[in-house]
Amino acid sequence: MTASPPRMPAVRTHGAGDARLEDAAAPHPRPGEVLIEVAFVGLCGSDYALFDGTHPHGGYPRVQGHEFSGTVVTSAPGAPPVGSAVVVDPVQSCGICEACVHGAPNACTSITVLGVQVDGALTSRVAVPAAQVHAVGELPLDVAALVEPLAVGVHTVRRARVSAGDRVVVVGAGPIGLAVTLACVDAGAEVLTIDRRRRRLELALRAGAQHVIDSKIDDVGAAVRAWSGPHSPRAVIDATGSPTAIRLAFDLVAHAGTVGIVGVSPREVRLPIVEFTRKELTVVGSRNSAGDDFPAAIRLLRRHQQEVSGWITARIPLAGVPGALARPKHERRAEVKTLVDVRA
Known part of the structure; x- marks a missing residue:
């Protein structure tokens, strides 16, 4: 049988x-x-x-x-x-x-x-x-x-070419936004993270964000400008897929800066074309991970296991x-x- x-x-x-x-x-x-x-x-x-x-x-x-x-x-x-x-x-x-x-x-x-x-x-x-x-x-x-969402965050930060000393705004503090926040901080950047949920903002602070904004109660544009001072953020990374958030990223980012988009949504974003040329922006999408991103994410997790476990x-x-x-x-x-x- x-x-x-x-x-x-x-x-x-x-x-x-x-x-x-x-x-x-x-x-x-x-x-x-x-x-x-x-x-x-x-x-x-x-x-x-x-x-x-x-x-x-x-x-x-x-x-x-x-x-x-x-x-x-x-x-x-x-x-x-x-x-x-x-x-x-x-x-x-x-x-x-x-x-x-x-x-x-x-x-x-x-x-x-x-x-x-x-x-x-x-x-x-x-x-x-x-x-x-x-x-x-x-x-x-x-x-x-x-490790997999961390690798997505690592890839996004590499796509945005974030480096030590940069000021970066991360929109969204879900798992990918937190991974992006952590990877930016680990790269030596100063990070401000935006979300609508207090618990997630607390986790962003534990991941090393220097400042957080509750978008339910704060004037986001004014709060970011107060944080960044005379120099606008060199990179703004969206981890929400929200058309409103992505539109805001174009307003907040510095001239010659980078807008990174890792959030996913079937919705459309409307932008005046002049924004691309007036600021001479770099706009990058980010999907999955590639190359050394997975080994890099494992090393990142070893350095920050306590923060990620939360x-x-x-x-x-x-x-x-x-x-x-x-x-x-x-x-x-x-x-x-x-x-x-x-x-x-």
Whole structure:
């Protein structure tokens, strides 16, 4: 009698508003792949967007989850050995398109991201290419699950070319905004962070922001100008995707400065063209991470583990994911990062 193939639990989103805990086939790693036992998965804004049907790139059915940590079960050449604590870069690129050839695989025209275009980590085990696996050493696996959003923050700061002594405004103090804040501070910049939630602003201060602004009660433009004095911020980075916030960035940034946009939204921004030439601005988008961003994020986490651990505001078991994804947005506003403990 042929043995039944091994099964494991997984949360699969079958369509907008329809996520279910179910049995799934256990993965069988192909040559060059590493089998990982998943430990913790961070729920990201894009996970909520895929669940509610507003994600611009995802499809159904899909096992979500792209921010995660785990332990190597079976290894492959070039990968950490069995038993290693690891994180995974979820981005896979084609290697031959114009973006890939010019060193931007994170913007690949045929990109696949675990948990978005292909099944991800909201399950017990995943098999991934060896090149995407990074050892984290003694870092706790729960905090290590935040390496992926940290890598996004590192990439954004590199795109904006932030350096020591720069004054930078970060709009938004969710996980990505906090990652950008931390990466800017670590680079030696002076940072002001803006958000509407006091708890997130407190975390921004813990990450090293010199000043914060509560956009619900403060005149943001006046407060930024009072902070920056006669020299406007050299960079303003938006981590919200809000058209209003992005428009404000163009007003606040210094002449010959940089506006960075890492926030995602299907909405449109309207700008007078004269703003591009009058200030001779550099405007950069930022997507995913690439190159040394993941190793750099691991090093950043080692230097600031205590600060980053405070971003974890809720922990749930795998069975709690469908309910967590279905919560209305106003119920999630007090949280920063929800971690799924797959082993619970």
